[in-house]
Amino acid sequence: MKDLLFLVHRIPYPPNKGDKIRSYNFLKGLAKHYNIHLVAFIDDPEDWQYVAKIEELTVSSLLLNLNSSFAKIKSLTGLLTHKALSLPYYQSGKVQDWVDETISEKSIEKVFIYSSAMAQYVEKYPQLDVVIDFVDVDSDKWLQYSQKASWPMNWVYRREAKLLLEYDAGVATAAQMSAFVSEEESLLFARLVDMGADKITYVNNGVDIVFFDPFRQFVTPYADDKNIIVFTGAMDYWANIDAVMWFVDKVFPQIKRECSDARFYIVGSNPAKEVLQLANVEGVSVTGRVDDIRPFLLFSKVVVAPLLIARGIQNKILEAMAMGKRVVATPQAIEGITLESQEVYVTEKATDFAGQVLSHLNSTEAGYCSSVNRDFVTENYSWSASHKRLLQIIDCD
Secondary structure (H helix, E strand, C coil), X not given: CEEEEEEECCCCCCCCCHHHHHHHHHHHHHCCCEEEEEEEEECCHHHHHHHHHHHHHCCEEEEEXXXXXXXXXXXXXXXXXXXXCHHHHCCCHHHHHHHHHHHHHCCCCEEXXXXXXXXXXXXXXXXXXXXXXXXXXHHHHHHHHHHXXXXXXXXXXXXXXXXXXXXXXXXXXXXXXXXXXXXXHHHHHHHHHCCCHHHEEECCCCCCCCCCCCCCCCCCCCCCCCEEEEXXXXXXXXXXXXXXXXXXXXXXXXXXXXXXXXXXXXXXXCCCHHHHHHCCCCCEEEEECCCCCHXXXXXXXXXXXXXXXXXXXXXXXXXXXXXXXXXXXXXXHHCCCCCCCCCEEECCCHHHHHHHHHHHHCCCCCXXXXXXXXXXXXXXXXXXXXXHHHHHHHHCC
């Protein structure tokens, strides 16, 4: 098998959050066809226990600790060098030395980059065949952040949006191919950087249908049989924080007035201070990291995705649908997912959102499984199809 250098900003295991679900499944698929030499940072001490899992899928690897507090300070050097702050955040001399040595010793010809900040390590090798997975148009996400923040952070976020887009445009120009998580994301990037569509494509996310199977035996994680509403996601991620704060502030009070025993569970790792404070609201629970999100999904009455800031495809929606759950979401949350007659109810108004949730809480169909939602994911979002598409892109010389 040929050698492939795989550069990823975060260890691609465990697949318990959006970026790691995609990077892990891509690694697993590519490892069947290439000798993988992988570089990744570990920004969560809990993830060091999974080093052996990465070693099973790679020929060689460098996993390096990333202290987020120190990295944030280091990123400020970008203000002096007119760079996007994301670049010095992930800059490491140890990584550069390892990459240089691996390229030389293994005669590396092909590189797969997951997240554009990792492209800095191969900038001096124009002869390499590079495929980069941007996943989302992150510069647009920073722009959305700037519209919600006050000074001085709104200025910082606007600056990041501008400089990151400029950097990404250069990376995409130099790469053999640039991939995104959906056709909508790829078209947006093509418009923003004024590039031809021949070097920009997309590879959909997938869902492990065997793992996310509502017909397996699970034990309910809930203490009682209340009307459970659930949100899942990494709770140190600003878009998720913003989503649950909006829901608790604007939507949940309307639900409680009509359904006093409604309970809202926020399920996800590393809840930020603002999220933890929401547990003080009557009827709201914050779980923190859980071993398995499937029972939290399965035994809920309805899954919500009230994202006001979003890019790409939301795995949380696909996983909920795979578990046969009805979903109430904002338009931002379902961007990139082409829905027709599925049981996903979309609205951006708080009153309408509350009304849709209440309609499911009041349903007499206890234990209802939405077969149309599960069938949709099974037919349209398989990892095997995504692996095949990715291999075609990387193997295209």
